[in-house]
Amino acid sequence: MTDDLDELRDLTRRFLAKELEPNQDLWSRQHAVDREFWNAAGAIGLLCISCPERYGGGGGTFAHEAVVIEEQARIADDCWAYNVHSTIVAHYINAYGSEEQKRRWLPGMARGELVGAIAMTEPGAGSDLQAIRTTAVRDGDHYVINGSKTFITNGTHCDLLIIAARTGEERGGKGLSLIVAETRGLRGFHRGRVLSKIGQHGQDTRELSFTDMRVPVANLLGEEGQGFGQLMAQLPQERLTIAVSAVAAAEHAVDLAVEYAKTRTAFGQQLLAFQNTRFVLAECRTEALALRTFVDHCIMRHLDGALDMATASMAKYLATDKQSEIIDRCLQIFGGYGYITEYPIARMYAGARVQRIYGGTNEIMKELIARSL
Numbered sequence: 001m002t003d004d005l006d007e008l009r010d011l012t013r014r015f016l017a018k019e020l021e022p023n024q025d026l027w028s029r030q031h032a033v034d035r036e037f038w039n040a041a042g043a044i045g046l047l048c049i050s051c052p053e054r055y056g057g058g059g060g061t062f063a064h065e066a067v068v069i070e071e072q073a074r075i076a077d078d079c080w081a082y083n084v085h086s087t088i089v090a091h092y093i094n095a096y097g098s099e100e101q102k103r104r105w106l107p108g109m110a111r112g113e114l115v116g117a118i119a120m121t122e123p124g125a126g127s128d129l130q131a132i133r134t135t136a137v138r139d140g141d142h143y144v145i146n147g148s149k150t151f152i153t154n155g156t157h158c159d160l161l162i163i164a165a166r167t168g169e170e171r172g173g174k175g176l177s178l179i180v181a182e183t184r185g186l187r188g189f190h191r192g193r194v195l196s197k198i199g200q201h202g203q204d205t206r207e208l209s210f211t212d213m214r215v216p217v218a219n220l221l222g223e224e225g226q227g228f229g230q231l232m233a234q235l236p237q238e239r240l241t242i243a244v245s246a247v248a249a250a251e252h253a254v255d256l257a258v259e260y261a262k263t264r265t266a267f268g269q270q271l272l273a274f275q276n277t278r279f280v281l282a283e284c285r286t287e288a289l290a291l292r293t294f295v296d297h298c299i300m301r302h303l304d305g306a307l308d309m310a311t312a313s314m315a316k317y318l319a320t321d322k323q324s325e326i327i328d329r330c331l332q333i334f335g336g337y338g339y340i341t342e343y344p345i346a347r348m349y350a351g352a353r354v355q356r357i358y359g360g361t362n363e364i365m366k367e368l369i370a371r372s373l
């Protein structure tokens with residue numbers, strides 16, 4: 001931590017307490033944050049915080065992104081898909097976009113005027129991205145895109161959608177490219193149903209489909225056929241953001257359970273006086289600290305540009321497995337109240353489950369680690 005990061009933490013904490021926390025229930029019911037919330041976050045400089053200042057970003061590093069993600073986890077927020085927009089989509093554009101593309105899209109993303117999403121997953125292709133079937137066929141200065149995607153976070157609000165599509169005849173990863181669709185008023189772009197999930201109710205996770213959707217060739221990121229490599233290069237950062245949110249959520253769960261165990265009584269004494277409660281919380285606190293130490297190590301490596309695929313995968317799978325386990329054990333301390341959604345621990349329990357699935361399932365993480373052995 002530095003003074004700069006501490007200031008950002010204070011700013012984020014105040015902003016989220018005022019603008020996000022009071023709306024969590026409403027946004028969960030409407031399955032999306034209010035659109036204006038993105039603009040409000042942009043106005044105080046929380047978006048694209050690690051993109052260069054010349055493109056409207058904050059000029060910070062991944063550490064700045066991590067601070068915002070941690071603060072979100074510390075209020076048990078599962079509505080705002082900040083990381084998809086700021087830590088993931090903006091970084092694809094920053095890494096692979098031309099000068100013209102960066103100038104056209106990043107300032108709007110930093111102001112919250114353009115919301116970003118990324119569409120890799122299809123009904124028949126999740127873990128196996130090489131099986132993607134969406135096609136982008138050249139017709140003059142445009143690609144004509146056809147296909148369907150599912151589970152797309154920010155599906156309702158997205159103005160910029162990075163689409164992984166097949167531009168070549170080659171099989172597997174070689175024919176894949178990343179193309180940015182500017183979705184406002186775009187013919188052939190359809191938003192399907194909002195998916196009903198067991199947790200993370202405030203997120204606008206949707207199906208999307210494309211029917212003869214014409215996108216300028218100028219919106220291709222990098223070169224044709226580079227898509228699979230671009231995805232593989234960016235996924236370690238995505239996985240690290242999931243690990244960062246997982247460890248912060250685990251820490252928060254322990255804090256909540258300790259607080260509850262001090263106030264609730266049974267058999268004439270505090271829950272915290274029972275040896276079982278004390279031991280469970282002692283174990284959870286220890287595991288959360290061990291996890292924090294490992295994830296901080298990964299953040300430092302990433303800041304040095306030295307976080308490899310296998311280590312990022314270790315962080316993602318271990319942190320999310322432990323997040324689920326720690327939250328489950330902490331929920332037990334709340335008894336029946338832990339199962340009631342007005343208690344944050346209940347929302348955290350449901351929200352944690354998907355962390356082991358998206359960003360590459362934890363089984364795929366182990367495959368990637370095993371390949372490095």
Ligand SMILES: Cc1cc2nc3c(=O)[nH]c(=O)nc-3n(C[C@H](O)[C@H](O)[C@H](O)COP(=O)(O)OP(=O)(O)OC[C@H]3O[C@@H](n4cnc5c(N)ncnc54)[C@H](O)[C@@H]3O)c2cc1C
Pocket residue numbers: 084118119120121124125126127128150151152153154197200205354357358359360361362363364367
């Ligand atoms: C809430 C939510 C938000 C999401 N947001 C996005 C988004 O914004 N953009 C996006 O593109 N995607 C998104 N996803 C999709 C997510 O990344 C995929 O669900 C995930 O990659 C798994 O793909 P799948 O669901 O098709 O499962 P499958 O690939 O069908 O896997 C099913 C099971 O088989 C296992 N399996 C598969 N292959 C192997 C293997 N080789 N070895 C061992 N086990 C294997 C998996 O681990 C899993 O347990 C989101 C998903 C959810 C639920």
